[in-house]
Amino acid sequence: EPEVTQTPSHQVTQMGQEVILRCVPISNHLYFYWYRQILGQKVEFLVSFYNNEISEKSEIFDDQFSVERPDGSNFTLKIRSTKLEDSAMYFCASSWGTLTTGELFFGEGSRLTVL
Amino acid sequence: KNEVEQSPQNLTAQEGEFITINCSYSVGISALHWLQQHPGGGIVSLFMLSSGKKKHGRLIATINIQEKHSSLHITASHPRDSAVYICAVGGGAGATNKLIFGTGTLLAVQP
Numbered sequence: 001e002p003e004v005t006q007t008p009s010h011q012v013t014q015m016g017q018e019v020i021l022r023c024v025p026i027s028n029h030l031y032f033y034w035y036r037q038i039l040g041q042k043v044e045f046l047v048s049f050y051n052n053e054i055s056e057k058s059e060i061f062d063d064q065f066s067v068e069r070p071d072g073s074n075f076t077l078k079i080r081s082t083k084l085e086d087s088a089m090y091f092c093a094s095s096w097g098t099l100t101t102g103e104l105f106f107g108e109g110s111r112l113t114v115l
Numbered sequence: 116k117n118e119v120e121q122s123p124q125n126l127t128a129q130e131g132e133f134i135t136i137n138c139s140y141s142v143g144i145s146a147l148h149w150l151q152q153h154p155g156g157g158i159v160s161l162f163m164l165s166s167g168k169k170k171h172g173r174l175i176a177t178i179n180i181q182e183k184h185s186s187l188h189i190t191a192s193h194p195r196d197s198a199v200y201i202c203a204v205g206g207g208a209g210a211t212n213k214l215i216f217g218t219g220t221l222l223a224v225q226p
Contacts, residue, residue, distance in 0.1 A: 031212065042219065043158070043201065048212035056213050089156055099205040099212055100146040100165055106158040 002026045006092050006107035014115055016081050021110045023075045023092030031102065032075045033093040034067065036060070037109075043091070049075065082114045118142050119217040121202050127223045134189040136220045138202030141183065145206030148214065149176050149187050152199040161187070161200075192224045 005024045013019050025032050034046040047057040047067055054067065064080045075094075079086055089109045095102035119140045128134050138147070149161040162169050162176040164185065169176050173192075178185040189196055199221050205214040 033212075033214075035214075035216075037156075043203070043216040045213050045215070050212070056211070058213070091158060093158075099148070099163075099214060103163055104148065104150075104160045106150075106160070108155075108157045111156075 002105075004092055004094055004105050004107040006090075006110050008110055009108065010111040010113070012113045012115065013082055015084060019079045019082055019086075019112060021077045021079075021090050021092075021112070023077070023094075023107055024073050025075055025092070025094030026096075026105055027073070029094035029096050029102075029105070031055075031095045031098065032067075032069070033095075033104070034077045035091045035093065036088040037091065038085075038088045046077070046090075079112075082112075084114050087112055087114045117218070118215050119202055119204055121200075121217040121220050123220060124218065125221045125223075127225065128192050130193060130224055130226050132192050132224075134192050134196075134222065134224075136187045136200050136202075136222070138185045138187070138217055139183060140185075140202075140204045140215075142204065142215065143207040144204040145211075146204070147178055147185050148203045148205070149185075150201040150203060152201055152219065154198070158201070189222075194224045194226050197222055197224050 007022045032049040037043045048055045066078045091109045092107040151159045164178045173190045175188040199219040201219045202217040203214040
C-alpha cells in the first residue's frame, strides 16, 4: 500500500541552526500539508501546498518557515533558525483531493528536539 | 474557547463495549475528519465526512451539520482500538485547505 514517508524520524539540533524535514508524498497526490504537534498538545496546521505554491498557511508559519517541492517526489519543510519552542513532532500529509474530497494520508512524523 | 471540542477527554472501556466519542465545533466547515493516533505517534485517517453517516468495519461516524456535531462509534471494542481519536474540521470559508484539530480522546480498552 502506498505511504507517505518522512525523514529523519528524529533530529536533535542546537538553537539557531537550520533544519530541513523531508517528506515523500504518495505519487499521484496533489495536495500536501505540514502539521506539528508539540508534546502533550493538539495537532496544529502549518501550511498547505498545491500546484507548486502555498495555498494556505497558519499564523505559526512565519518567516522562519518555508516549504519547497524541489523535484517531483520530495516535499520539504525548512526551519531557518530554530527556537526552543520549535521542538515538536512534525507530520507531513498528502491527498489526491481537497479536504472535502480526498482522504488524508499521514507520514509517521519527524520528531525535532531543539536544545 | 476551542473551535473543536471533544468529549470525553479520556475513556476506559472493557473489551466488547460499545464506545462513543463526541465532537462539537463552532466554525463553518465543509468536511470533518476522524483520525486515529497510535501510541508511537503515527496518525491514520479513519473517516472523512461532509454529511450523514459512514461505516467501516466496527467503526461508524456520523455528522449533523445543523447541530455542528459528530460522533465516532466503535462497536465490540478491542484492546487494539486503544489509541487517541482526533476530530478535525476544515474546508470552511476562507480556509479551504486548513484543518482545525480537537485535543483528542484517549481511549484505553482493557481485556
